Amino acid sequence: MTAHHEQLLSYLDRFSAVASPEPGGYRWSHRHDGGRHDLHLVFGSMIHGDEVGSLPAVVEALELLSEDRLGFGGRITFFVGNPEAGLQRQRFLEQDLNRMFMQREEDAHEVRRARQLMPILDTADLFVDFHQTILATRKPFYICPWHRPGWLWARALAGAEHWVTRPPYQSFASGLVCADEYVRVQGKAGLTLELGEQGFFPDAAARALRTIRRALTLGDQLAEDPQALQQQAEQQPELVFLQTVHREQFTDAEMSLRAGIINFEAVNEGELLSGCDGPELRAPSSGDVLFPKYPPRDAKGRALDPRPGELYRIVQPLQGHPLDLWAET
Numbered sequence: 001m002t003a004h005h006e007q008l009l010s011y012l013d014r015f016s017a018v019a020s021p022e023p024g025g026y027r028w029s030h031r032h033d034g035g036r037h038d039l040h041l042v043f044g045s046m047i048h049g050d051e052v053g054s055l056p057a058v059v060e061a062l063e064l065l066s067e068d069r070l071g072f073g074g075r076i077t078f079f080v081g082n083p084e085a086g087l088q089r090q091r092f093l094e095q096d097l098n099r100m101f102m103q104r105e106e107d108a109h110e111v112r113r114a115r116q117l118m119p120i121l122d123t124a125d126l127f128v129d130f131h132q133t134i135l136a137t138r139k140p141f142y143i144c145p146w147h148r149p150g151w152l153w154a155r156a157l158a159g160a161e162h163w164v165t166r167p168p169y170q171s172f173a174s175g176l177v178c179a180d181e182y183v184r185v186q187g188k189a190g191l192t193l194e195l196g197e198q199g200f201f202p203d204a205a206a207r208a209l210r211t212i213r214r215a216l217t218l219g220d221q222l223a224e225d226p227q228a229l230q231q232q233a234e235q236q237p238e239l240v241f242l243q244t245v246h247r248e249q250f251t252d253a254e255m256s257l258r259a260g261i262i263n264f265e266a267v268n269e270g271e272l273l274s275g276c277d278g279p280e281l282r283a284p285s286s287g288d289v290l291f292p293k294y295p296p297r298d299a300k301g302r303a304l305d306p307r308p309g310e311l312y313r314i315v316q317p318l319q320g321h322p323l324d325l326w327a328e329t
């Protein structure tokens with residue numbers, strides 16, 4: 001057993017030891033009810049099984065709540081999305097769970113799991129979904145479409161300084177719904193926060209716990225004063241908004257990136273991005289690379305199936321504030 005596996009098992013044990021799910025509810029969840037107001041905050045961990053970095057924070061928050069060293073007057077639900085995939089050190093077992101938040105017919109592990117999670121998300125006023133990137137990143141970031149309540153929460157929580165966003169109602173992946181989107185279409189705040197590179201890292205856990213604590217404090221204030229969210233947001237610096245300006249479709253298995261590109265690697269227009277073999281790839285515009293992929297390859301250098309849909313994308317700062325650029329939602 002690897003150290004990673006042991007660590008994961010130990011955190012899952014600690015989660016189970018303290019967690020108290022809703023009766024008949026999802027096993028890997030914990031429901032807190034402070035009994036003073038109705039605001040429901042939901043925190044998701046490990047919707048992608050191998051993105052374990054927020055689990056230590058969730059376990060710590062649960063333990064602090066159970067010892068009354070952390071309090072909240074409303075309702076909180078924590079859930080561990082896909083521990084089964086996590087224990088296999090995989091993103092998912094059969095289907096990407098973060099595309100399954102809709103009515104689906106097929107009988108796959110992640111379809112069943114989404115069915116258990118949707119009732120939790122149905123009553124969320126705020127959902128923060130903690131993720132991690134496959135490769136290292138120069139900075140943590142929020143990533144989700146623009147929505148005003150989400151903006152206020154994202155800024156007030158200060159979970160990251162950057163938000164990779166896009167206009168509302170531009171579907172994430174057509175016909176496939178991710179968890180934060182499921183919450184947004186119900187008119188509530190749904191945020192995805194990428195904490196850093198996937199794995200157990202103290203920085204990721206500290207960032208997630210700080211975000212949870214701030215959400216609890218702000219949630220209690222908001223229950224007393226509807227203006228609190230706006231006020232707290234204004235006390236934090238404005239976020240830096242970025243948008244995707246290029247997606248390199250992974251159309252040819254021989255396409256490959258030069259070694260060593262990580263998230264938020266700055267590139268110039270025309271810069272060579274490909275490795276020595278395969279088709280030449282040049283950055284079509286300046287900006288920062290996001291989600292560079294280095295998939296496993298065969299002896300001839302061809303990416304193994306199923307290869308990712310995109311090889312990389314480029315993001316650039318948005319020219320203006322989303323409030324001005326896009327109709328308010």
Ligand SMILES: [Zn+2]
Pocket residue numbers: 048051131132
């Ligand atoms: Zn993820």
